[in-house]
Amino acid sequence: METLSTPRRTDLKRTLKLKTLQEALQTLLAQVKIRPLAEMVPVEEAVGRVLAEDVVSPLNIPRYTMTFMDGYALRSEDTAQAVPEKPVALRVVGEVFPADFPISTKVSSHQAVYVACGGPVPEGADAVVKVEEVTPDDGCIKVSRPVRVGENIASAGEEVKEGSVILRKGQILRPQDMALLMGVRKESVRVWRKPKLALISVGDELVEAGKADPTKTVNNYASLIAGLALEAGAEPLKAELVPDDAVLIEAKLKEAISKAEIVATIGGCSVGVKDLVPDAVNALGSPGVIVHGVAVKPGHVAGAGVVDGKPVIMLPGHVVSATMAFYLFIAPLINWHLGLGSRGLLPTVKATLNREVKSKTGSLFLRVSIKNGGDGFVAEPVHGGSNVLATLVKANGFAFLPPMETLREGDELEITLFSKHEYAHLGLQ
């Protein structure tokens, strides 16, 4: 008989009270008492972040009336009669480059000033003719057509007006948004803070990757959940490992709750004799565990509690179940911290099922492998045990099917991709 080294639960008949997916999430969100926070970040580091405020431009773009061509600034009226047979000669009285701003150069009647692309347009000029269109001739240029008022000129504020809103609260910042912020001389910008996610893997059998004990199991599920959380917009903290020991679990949980906005355990929340996590959550304070059991397959032993107003998610130890519970509880919490709707940062695609799928009395966490079928995406259900990581490697995304639902071959459904990497991945097929 194997030795019994750790304390164990005595109520071997623990019963799960199954909640629907919606009940489970709503019960949790109703009890979470912390609020999303914003922070200032340097503009250069803001790509991928979500704006927590409207951004108003403090200046005009262009800052001054400028030309966007290499050419000659002139008075358009001087060229009104110009034709190829009888070009107009204008005397070149100066040259202006972008770095010369501000300038005192002026253009009078029948004069021209060379202006380099991006340079300010001298007072008196109202148009710029391109350098390729004129013939230089002894300190003059010859213009052989009428140049329109405003030709090749951009007015100050034409692109961005001082005081106007250039980016809206709730937007995800892209490289071009960052460039625009830099262009209006913003050095930092207010974005929603990424929620910190503390992960605690529970189990005597676990060992950290790299600690090559062949009799132990590598703690790779924490890396998976951390990787998914990072893609969803959270900041995962270094994952912690704890054995099946009530005291140690409680201590790790307490520390995690003090450091992170979202805490999640992996394993130790089922009905076995060493499933000590729910008791530890309850021991830490009120209300403790508020959801234990969800009417979904796989992953029905998932649960959630609240301690110090912060959510503590109990992810099952099976990898597919843990992933289900990540998308059920943690992804919405991340979205909420980022001021985003339910969709969040995860891409979705519409796809056509290539075979029938059915849910039973509970919801179904349907894994699918998506392929580009030429005429849109085709979703093939991926079946397999709740503990088979290979099914998640084969799949690209998921959908939650309501209870007692039958979807037939050819039905369209919306698939949430596991992460944005899936999109490039499935493009390679």
Next chain:
Amino acid sequence: METLSTPRRTDLKRTLKLKTLQEALQTLLAQVKIRPLAEMVPVEEAVGRVLAEDVVSPLNIPRYTMTFMDGYALRSEDTAQAVPEKPVALRVVGEVFPADFPISTKVSSHQAVYVACGGPVPEGADAVVKVEEVTPDDGCIKVSRPVRVGENIASAGEEVKEGSVILRKGQILRPQDMALLMGVRKESVRVWRKPKLALISVGDELVEAGKADPTKTVNNYASLIAGLALEAGAEPLKAELVPDDAVLIEAKLKEAISKAEIVATIGGCSVGVKDLVPDAVNALGSPGVIVHGVAVKPGHVAGAGVVDGKPVIMLPGHVVSATMAFYLFIAPLINWHLGLGSRGLLPTVKATLNREVKSKTGSLFLRVSIKNGGDGFVAEPVHGGSNVLATLVKANGFAFLPPMETLREGDELEITLFSKHEYAHLGLQ
């Protein structure tokens, strides 16, 4: 008259020889002499990278025959006659937890062993009955139905066979692939090296962001190109700034070519008197500039050269033109370094045009703003000057239209999104 402080070009009638998009890219690729390189990276840092080799599993998963439920390991034949009215009693002779592997525990006739989820199945047992399904009774358990052979048991190697290929060369690694690699005890993995991109912005008028000289222009276009390159899979080096000075441009280019796999200049490649970049590229060695002028709008002054076998891309100084040339030249070079096809890491979507667009004698770099129209994506063309960054902020992606093409309202076209951030961005609409 503004002063003339720097050397300038004398051939003011520089003529561009326009190549088609395809000619321009092919001419460049034919002369590039460096080769993509692979590198080993720690598995934990491999998400988003592209595999440069097939990965073979060095071990079985599960490593041993295990149960994936908390329950009792037994001999199925002992339960063949079990019915609720007449349950079979089996003596519990031990208990096994995952951390106990390897075990010597055995199950004989009419015995059972408690096995925790993930634990090894003792010799002699061929099935596991769930803990919820039995009634404990004085050192025994009562089983009230026949348990099938193999029930709740996963055989060694059932998920992953030792020696089998688990991930293929060319795959983009996702969080679940990383977890699988960790699970088979891989600590590092061979991926394609991200090509380094050196960016040199050219122009007397430019100043680095944060150096708040209001008479100067912030070098934000380099940040835009660096941001796009990062998303496309490159490693952008810190952008350099150089004034319109042939000697300094040449020196910066030389340094950049020694450090990076791809070099790009921004600005200084048009036909103005201070457009000194092409001469600098030619001065550095053979073949020098091999493309100057592309039949595309905007961005026809773009060019490319090769020095020391490495590509030197001349991006125009106008931001939309520079972005066009990034997608024309640099994105394909990045894809090639990453062992990817033309699509690379950039997402594409099919969208329906909401108005007519026409190209003229050259190709058109068509910017579009994509909206989710309920029944698929709708693409609205975004027009505006080649130097208007705001048009890129309004847009999500682009398509290259061939010359003399007319697309009508309702036509479908494939749009390449500027970066993967666009996908989440447009999901928020």
